Amino acid sequence: MPLSWYACAHCGFWQRHFDPADCPVCSDVRNDLPEDGWRFLPEAEIAATHGGTWRQVAEDLWAFTTTPALGLAGTGWLIVRPGGNIAFEAAPYYSDAMLAQIEALGGIRFLAASHCHGYGALFQLQRTFSPERVAIHKDDLRLTKAFRVTAPFDDVLALAPGCTLHHVGGHYEGQACLHDEPGRRLFCGDMFKVDQDEGGRATAISSHKAFHKDIPLTHGELRRYRAVIAPLAFDAVLTPFEFAPEIGRPVALAVLDEALTRPPGVKRVLL
Ligand SMILES: [Zn+2]
Numbered sequence: 001m002p003l004s005w006y007a008c009a010h011c012g013f014w015q016r017h018f019d020p021a022d023c024p025v026c027s028d029v030r031n032d033l034p035e036d037g038w039r040f041l042p043e044a045e046i047a048a049t050h051g052g053t054w055r056q057v058a059e060d061l062w063a064f065t066t067t068p069a070l071g072l073a074g075t076g077w078l079i080v081r082p083g084g085n086i087a088f089e090a091a092p093y094y095s096d097a098m099l100a101q102i103e104a105l106g107g108i109r110f111l112a113a114s115h116c117h118g119y120g121a122l123f124q125l126q127r128t129f130s131p132e133r134v135a136i137h138k139d140d141l142r143l144t145k146a147f148r149v150t151a152p153f154d155d156v157l158a159l160a161p162g163c164t165l166h167h168v169g170g171h172y173e174g175q176a177c178l179h180d181e182p183g184r185r186l187f188c189g190d191m192f193k194v195d196q197d198e199g200g201r202a203t204a205i206s207s208h209k210a211f212h213k214d215i216p217l218t219h220g221e222l223r224r225y226r227a228v229i230a231p232l233a234f235d236a237v238l239t240p241f242e243f244a245p246e247i248g249r250p251v252a253l254a255v256l257d258e259a260l261t262r263p264p265g266v267k268r269v270l271l
C-alpha cells in the first residue's frame with residue numbers, strides 16, 4: 001500500500017504510514033483497545049464520508065467539529081488575532097468547506113496542541129496553511145509522525161505575543177496548556193475533565209491521569225499543575241472537547257487543592 005494518512009477507526013489518531021500495525025494512542029493505558037481489532041481508514045474514505053461544522057464561540061474564537069463524530073470527537077479551536085491566527089487542538093477531520101472557512105478567517109500562522117488526544121487532523125492544517133510554527137512538547141514527539149513539529153519546546157514557549165505554551169505533564173508526559181492572556185482563557189488540554197449538561201453548562205469538574213480507567217494523578221503531578229496555572233490569569237478553560245466559561249482560575253485551583261487534601265483518587269467536584 002502507498003504511504004498515506006490513515007485514521008484509527010476507534011480513536012481517530014492519524015498516522016502517515018503504508019500499513020499501520022497498531023495505534024499508539026489506543027495501545028496506551030489511557031485509552032481502551034477496540035473490542036473487534038484494529039481498523040485503519042485511509043484519508044480518501046474519511047473525506048468521502050465526513051463533513052463538519054463550525055461556530056463562533058466568542059468574538060475572536062471559533063470551534064470546528066467533524067460530523068459524523070470520528071474517534072475521540074475533539075474540537076479544533078481557532079483564535080483569530082491581528083498578528084496571525086492560532087489553531088490549538090484540531091478537529092478529527094476538516095472538509096474542504098471547513099478549510100475554506102479557516103482561510104476566510106485569515107488562515108493559520110501558529111499551530112499547536114496540548115497532547116495526542118487533541119491532535120486530530122493537525123496534519124491537514126499544516127499541509128493546507130503551512131504555519132510558521134508547529135509547536136509540540138518534546139516529550140510527545142514520538143506521537144507526531146503524521147505531521148512535522150517545527151517548534152519543539154521544554155518548559156515554556158511564547159507561541160505568539162500574549163499566547164504562551166506551558167508544559168504541565170500529568171495526564172500525558174508532554175501535555176502542555178496554552179494561556180491566551182488577552183482572551184483570559186486557558187486551553188488546558190486534559191488537565192481537567194468538564195461534565196456539561198445538554199445546554200452546555202458545566203456541572204462537574206475533575207482531574208485525572210486516565211478518565212476511562214479512573215486512574216488518578218499523583219500529588220506531585222497535581223502540585224505541578226497548580227504551580228504552572230496559579231500565576232496565569234484566566235476566566236474560562238477550554239479542553240479538547242469543551243468550552244467552559246464558568247471555570248476560571250479560582251475554581252480550577254480549588255479542584256486541585258481539594259485533591260491534595262486526600263489520598264489520590266478521581267472525584268468529580270460538582271459546580
Ligand atoms: Zn486508536
Ligand SMILES: [Zn+2]
Pocket residue numbers: 115117118171190
Ligand atoms: Zn487526553
